[in-house]
Amino acid sequence: MLSPNSSRRLGQDWKTTGTAGSLQSLKKFNNQDFSRLRASCLSQGLLFEDDTFPANVSSIGPNLLSEDKLWLIQWKRPTELQRNPHLIMDGVSRFDIMQGEIGDCWMLAALGSLTLQKRFLENVLPKDQGFQNDYAGIFHFRFWHFGDWVDVVIDDRLPLLNGRYLSVHPRTSNEFWPSLLEKAYAKLRGSYQNLHGGYISDALVDFTGGVQLQFSLKNPPPDLEEILKAADRSQCLMGCSTSGQLRNIELRNGIVQGHAYTITGATKIRYKNGWEHIVRIWNPWGHGEWKGAWSDDSPEWDHVEPKYREALCRDKDDGEFWMSCENFQEHFSLLYICNSTPTFLDFGGQNRTTWSVDRHIYQWSPVVTTGRNNYSPAGALSRNPQYFFKVTDYDPKTYNVVISLIQKHADNTLDAQKLKIGFLIFRENSKVLKQDFALARDVTNYFILSPGTYAVLPATSEDQEFEFLLRIFLKHQDYNGEPNYPLSSMLPKDTFTDLRKTTPENSDEPRLNQDSSYKTIFLRYANQGSAIDALQLQHLLNEEVLQDETASLGGRFSFDSCRGILALMDLGSNGRLTLQEFGSLWRHIAKYLDVFKKEDRNNSGYLDVSELKSAIQTAGLSVNEQLLRLMALRYGDATRRIGLSDFICCMLRLETMTYAFQNLAEDGPQLSMTTMEWLTLVMYS
Structure with a gap:
């Protein structure tokens, strides 16, 4: 647990940060300034070489490949691979992406969804770079990293194994934005090895700074269809995944087990004498599609009006396909939805609503356990800070509170995902109402809470101390008069005033x-x-x-x-x-x-x-x-x-x-x- 002195020091560091880490004032990853480094290289006639993510085995990771293959890796710049390389050609599209040898379908599925939402894409992919003007072998990309937007600088040396891309490769041979963005993300996470297996939910948050929720398709909420409609209406990023002990095994029906996909569309279409709800899905492999009903050449399309069939059905082996919502729930296990605020929970006959968010960064101590995964709030209360909030608006049919807890491991490795974290919610002077614990970097859940004062207690069952980011999202109506229950976020009872920072999570x-x-x-x-x-x-x-x-x-x-x-x-x-x-x-x-x-x-x-x-x-x-x-x-x-x-x-x-x-x-x-x-x-x- 933090001592009073360390609590005060942490609060002062947070306070002096100001708006550093916002899209207007980016943090420089590894203290590397893109503009200054590029200008220096141009003035000396040199191509940039990144010493903090060098072209050697340390950037690949020791366990991604066998030792003999690791030493066969070659690093080449796009200018060595193509006569006329481009960063972007004819815009950015999910069809530019084809997964390579690394098992980062989770990241590429999120990236595919990102290409559909320009307002988020422009935050990640800066326009002030390319191969035609001021080329110096240096590029940069932006990611949301534990509460801050960071600018990640890379050189453009890409790893190849036996002449083939080790990582993602573009469908068009001389377009390199997917490979360079993937390299920047690998640098942020420590190595290419740390992209080999992961969670699409993490990448969705890292690309947007938003809040994500996961929905089980095996035991879906009763209002899943309404949530999907609201997500589509509010232009959320969406993905899905299949279950399976064996990863990347393609079944006879074309669906890959243990694999992540992008959801790229959903619609209701007139079919025969009724209506059919269908969903469009894209495979980051860039090929490999569903072979059942509503696939590219399935007979179902023969019963659809030609103008709709031509607009929707794309008979190409590009990894994208349609399937019925019924088959979607049958063959996929999880749905992921992400946006700046949880607008995908705004559905039904609601009046115009807004979401506010409180952010808190602090360190936690282990929660006291009572055995069999039961967590003792009494023990935790004595060691961890509590965060209070007031619920203002209440409708028993709609969700009005979302709690998101993200853990930050000290060395930014995948070990952080092995720690069980979570939070407890209890009403003031009352017993625990809700608790949610999971082995994940990000534990997020949604609730319907009646008006009143509540406390959130972040906790971990592990005997370690490190930082967490807690975000409390609350929905409230646009009032015509004075609210009866004004929204409040209160400080932890055992921390100092300057530890608090409240930042709305909006666009730039x-x-x-x-x-x-x-x-x-x-x-x-x-x-x-x-x-x-x-x-x-x-x-x-x-x-x-x-x-x-x-x-x-x-x-x-x-x-x-x-x-x-x-x-x-x-x-x-x-x-x-x-x-x-x-x-x-x-x-x-x-x-x-x-x-x-x-x-x-x-x-x-x-x-x-x-x-x-x-x-x-x-x-x-x-x-x-x-x-x-x-x-x-x-x-x-x-x-x-x-x-x-x-x-x-x-x-x-x-x-x-x-x-x-x-x-x-x-x-x-x-x-x-x-x-x-x-x-x-x-x-x-």
């Missing part, structure tokens, strides 16, 4: 536009669900407002500036903002953000003095030249340019003080100064 677009309701944002950060203090306001503004690179160029919101903002909006003079006070602040911020973007015509991330003057006028306020100069001095940098965060602080103060003067003037004739004299006094102080 500005969240100011994604969340139409300020209440949704307030509830993510509110202390006990009722108020926001200066530190929480600082986290909120930096994470919700400064999303794109341009917005953050002018600097972040400091703690002192957030204390100033809070003082301006704190009508109760208690050092906190209520929901109503925050709503007023959020509307002002939205207005100032629009004004800033309009006046920052060159997208520099700053306003000069003339642009500041125009912005003030656009906001419906007025200043004279003396006050304008003082504002530029007070809120600007050395060249009197003002970034977005300082602009918002400045405008909040200017508008608030302008109206304060007007109110004072209305109260009586005793005020003996002009508006500009008043503003000059308060704006430069």
Whole structure:
């Protein structure tokens, strides 16, 4: 268990990280900077060689091949293999992928699904690289790694065995994005050997930063069809797998045992005098298909209208096939669905809902066991932190809470998957309601919980200590009035305030536009669900407002500036903002953000003095030249340019003080100064 001193140190490290690890501020894997390394190679006329993932046996792994084969491995660059190599040709498609000798179908099945969702694909596969311009033998890819987006740099030397690709190879001989992306993922996980066998659920999360759930097809939930429809509607990544002790054994019906596949589509089609639900599946081998009903040349297609048959049926040996939902459940064992938030659980006649998420990184201690896999919450409570949350909305027919727990092994090896981890959920001052433990990197489950306060206790049955990432997803409606049960995420009872970091798991677009309701944002950060203090306001503004690179160029919101903002909006003079006070602040911020973007015509991330003057006028306020100069001095940098965060602080103060003067003037004739004299006094102080 962490001592108080080590708890404090961990919290300080987490706090100083800021937004590092986001898509806007990537962490550099092994501290390698792609742009700097490429520029250095270009200036010296060299091709990059990656010493941290070298072209030798250590990058392959000692147990993937026999010793005699390991020494036969050759490493060659695409420029040595093809006269005119390309990173991408005619776009990115699942049909570009053909699995090689390594048993990483689980990773390639997730990759095949990734190619169908551009919003996720662009996060993983940067566009600033290729073989035609600024080629220096260096490439980079991005993955979500235990709560952070990391940029992984590689050289383009690929392993070959007896002249054949050891790893994935592209269907088109001179297109290399699949092989290079696979190499970057192997580097992230330690070696190619660590790709030989794995879980599609892990890869789906690593490619999206999202939350995944697994559904048994042998004992499916009663609303599985509704979940599939919702997953398709919300553009989730989906995969499936077959069971079997012997892996990669192809049965006579064409289905491979112990193998992972991608789900690429699902539809309801008119068949004879009724309807048939069919699902489309792709094999990462790039060949090998189902031979039963609804396969490429099956007679079922003869009873489908020609326009639908031509649109759906693709008679090619490309690994993709259709089958009925009934056969799908019969021949496959698990369904995997992944998205940024669990939108695949939003189905039925629900009103518009949103999901919020709390993230917690900490270290755990072993849970006390009582034998026969029974876990004692009483013993665990004394050693591990508890995480509290409040359920706000409740419908007995729909899921409203998802708990995801991910373990991080110290050396990032597959040994982490051998540890049994899980969590217990219990109501405040009550017995354990739910518990979920499994031998997996990621234990995630979904629940229907009635309104109230709950605690989550992460735990492991192993006698080890290492880090975990806990994410609590909660569904809530867009309220028309004040919520009866405001959402709250509370700190572990035995940790420090700076250990907490709450980050919405969304895409890299500005969240100011994604969340139409300020209440949704307030509830993510509110202390006990009722108020926001200066530190929480600082986290909120930096994470919700400064999303794109341009917005953050002018600097972040400091703690002192957030204390100033809070003082301006704190009508109760208690050092906190209520929901109503925050709503007023959020509307002002939205207005100032629009004004800033309009006046920052060159997208520099700053306003000069003339642009500041125009912005003030656009906001419906007025200043004279003396006050304008003082504002530029007070809120600007050395060249009197003002970034977005300082602009918002400045405008909040200017508008608030302008109206304060007007109110004072209305109260009586005793005020003996002009508006500009008043503003000059308060704006430069």
